[in-house]
Amino acid sequence: MKWQVENSRKKRKFVTGILWIVLCLGILLLTGCGTSGKTEADQKKADSGEEVQTEKNDKVQIGLTVDSFVIERWIRDRDAFVATARELGAEVNVQDAGADSKEQISQIEYFISKQMDVIVVIARDCGALSEVIQKAHNAGIKVISYDRLIHNADADLYISFDNGKVGEIMAQSLIDAIPQGGDIFMIQGSAADNNVTMVRKGFDKVLKNSNLKVVYEANCDAWTAELAVGYVEEALEKYPHVQGIMCGNDDIASQVVQVLAENQLAGKVVVAGQDCDLAACQRIVEGTQYMTAFKSIEDLAREAAQYAVEMGKGTEVSSMPGVTDTINDGTYNVPAVILTPIAVTRDNIDEVIIDGGFHRRDEVYLNADYN
Numbered sequence: 001m002k003w004q005v006e007n008s009r010k011k012r013k014f015v016t017g018i019l020w021i022v023l024c025l026g027i028l029l030l031t032g033c034g035t036s037g038k039t040e041a042d043q044k045k046a047d048s049g050e051e052v053q054t055e056k057n058d059k060v061q062i063g064l065t066v067d068s069f070v071i072e073r074w075i076r077d078r079d080a081f082v083a084t085a086r087e088l089g090a091e092v093n094v095q096d097a098g099a100d101s102k103e104q105i106s107q108i109e110y111f112i113s114k115q116m117d118v119i120v121v122i123a124r125d126c127g128a129l130s131e132v133i134q135k136a137h138n139a140g141i142k143v144i145s146y147d148r149l150i151h152n153a154d155a156d157l158y159i160s161f162d163n164g165k166v167g168e169i170m171a172q173s174l175i176d177a178i179p180q181g182g183d184i185f186m187i188q189g190s191a192a193d194n195n196v197t198m199v200r201k202g203f204d205k206v207l208k209n210s211n212l213k214v215v216y217e218a219n220c221d222a223w224t225a226e227l228a229v230g231y232v233e234e235a236l237e238k239y240p241h242v243q244g245i246m247c248g249n250d251d252i253a254s255q256v257v258q259v260l261a262e263n264q265l266a267g268k269v270v271v272a273g274q275d276c277d278l279a280a281c282q283r284i285v286e287g288t289q290y291m292t293a294f295k296s297i298e299d300l301a302r303e304a305a306q307y308a309v310e311m312g313k314g315t316e317v318s319s320m321p322g323v324t325d326t327i328n329d330g331t332y333n334v335p336a337v338i339l340t341p342i343a344v345t346r347d348n349i350d351e352v353i354i355d356g357g358f359h360r361r362d363e364v365y366l367n368a369d370y371n
Contacts (some may be wrong), residue, residue, distance in 0.1 A: 024282065052205045060090040060118070060312030062110030062305075067124045067148075068099040068314040071251055073275045073297055074122060077147070080301035081120070084341065088309045097224060101125035104187060108132045112139050117312035122156075123148045124222075126194045142311045145334065146304055154332040157317050159304045161339045163195045163297045167202025169343040170272045172312045173291040177270040181211030182243030186237050187256060189248030191219045196248060198273075203246065215239050220252055228255040236263060250280035250292055257288050276344060280358050284346055285368040294317035294342045294352055303337060 025322055042324040066074050082092045093111070097104035101124040111119045112135055119136055125127055126148055138145050145155035174184060179241035186203075190194045198221070207214070216235040220227040228247070234261070245260075249264065253273035260266040266288045273280055274293035283289035303322070309318060317323055317335050325336040344352050354361045 004212035020206045025195075043272070046318075047354070048058070050225070054280055055116075058307050060085075060088075061114070061116045062090055062092045062118045062308050062312060063108075063114070063116040064122075065095045065104050065107040065111070065119070066122045067104070069096050069224075069254055070099065070274075071249070072277045073328045077122070077301045078214045078278055080170070080298040081305045084302045084305035085309060088306065088310045097124050099124060101128045104358065105129065107133045111139060112136050115139070116140045116141055118144065118308045120144045120146050121150060122149050124195075125192045127151045129153060132291055137350065142308075144304060144308055145329075147195070149327060149329055149334070151329050152331040153329060155305055155329070156311065157323065157333050157337070158327055158329075158334045159300065159307065159337040159339075160195070161300065161341050163198035163201035164205075164300060166274055166293045166295075166341045167199035167204070168206045169293055169341060170199070170274065170291070171203045171210070171245055173272050173343050174246065174270055175210045176269070177290050178212060178243045180243075181238050182213070183215040183241065184212050184244040184246060185232065185239070185242055185248045185250060185255060186214055186217035187231050187252055188217065189252065190221060190223045193223070199248075205336060212244065215242075220248060223248070225249075225251040225255045228252045229259055231271070232256050232259040242269055244272070244290075247271060247273040249273055250275045250277035250289075253289055253292075254279055257283060261288070263270075274341070276353060276358060278363055280363045281344075281349060281353055281359055282366060282368070283346070284349055285365055289348075291343055291345045294344045294358070296339065296356075296358075298358075300339055302338075 035339060046126065064081060069075055078094060082094065085092045095107040095108060104124045105128070108119060108121065109132060119141055121129065121143065123145065127188050128332065129150050130153040133143050133155065142156045145158040147160045186201065203352055216239060218231040245256055247256050252272040253271055257266055258269055260269050268359060270290045272291045273289060274295045276292050280292045284292065307320060307352070311317065322337050323335045325338050326333040327336040342352055353359050354364060
């Protein structure tokens with residue numbers, strides 16, 4: 001009898017053990033099925049109680065490559081563009097080419113490898129990017145040529161200001177400020193920038209009907225403003241009675257005014273620039289720079305971001321409102337959106353720049369009386 005009881009106990013223990021083994025194996029199998037397809041990182045998150053994101057990122061992906069942030073205005077463009085794109089639900093990867101066209105090509109190739117939906121390019125060298133833009137097109141990626149027209153590239157959209165008009169208002173400002181006529185210099189931006197060519201055409205168009213005469217001209221290679229110092233010094237030696245100087249942008253104008261100041265000519269020679277940099281606006285109210293061409297950078301950047309997001313969603317450029325122009329890039333007619341610049345002088349700087357919110361009054365009048 002004892003033997004039978006003991007044997008019965010042993011049988012129950014044996015069955016119980018088998019059941020535990022089966023239960024453990026079942027748990028292991030279920031756990032394995034539950035983690036199937038997870039990465040090691042995902043499993044670690046699951047083990048720690050973190051939520052594992054498995055949904056595909058369906059946001060529009062935009063790559064923005066910028067010539068260089070040394071120039072003040074590109075920082076404003078970037079900030080407005082990125083803010084608007086994010087508000088519209090897109091993600092923006094910003095790259096600074098550091099004033100290096102080869103680096104910019106590498107950045108565009110990087111965007112291609114990341115399968116961006118749209119690539120926005122502020123070109124360093126407008127003639128060096130056609131091949132890499134073709135690579136982007138071959139990969140099914142849309143390309144926006146921002147502010148500077150990329151040559152022979154067939155970009156999907158070009159958005160900028162009317163650069164011919166910029167040249168026209170710069171020339172007219174010099175004519176208005178120098179009614180007696182006289183000699184003027186042209187210290188332009190990079191010859192590799194298509195905008196420089198368009199500004200020059202507009203400038204020449206208006207100037208030919210005046211009594212102003214261009215006696216000296218030079219280009220600051222790669223938009224290196226410091227080169228203007230040597231050019232102006234050389235020009236002043238040959239033409240000391242210069243009446244006005246047209247500058248490719250406000251950064252170049254800053255160097256020009258510096259040389260004029262060293263020669264006791266600041267405020268006596270009429271200086272024209274573009275971009276409405278804060279320092280340029282300060283010089284205007286101080287009297288050492290006569291005018292700057294205002295281009296509503298925020299408007300340009302916001303519109304570009306809106307177009308980029310729509311293109312990333314698959315909307316055809318031809319169906320987008322506002323795309324009413326075309327521009328020839330040397331080979332192709334590119335759909336274009338063109339904004340209008342405004343000449344800013346001491347007479348309207350408060351209305352356009354300060355009331356418009358581009359710069360604060362206390363910043364513009366930092367070294368001048370505005371009461």
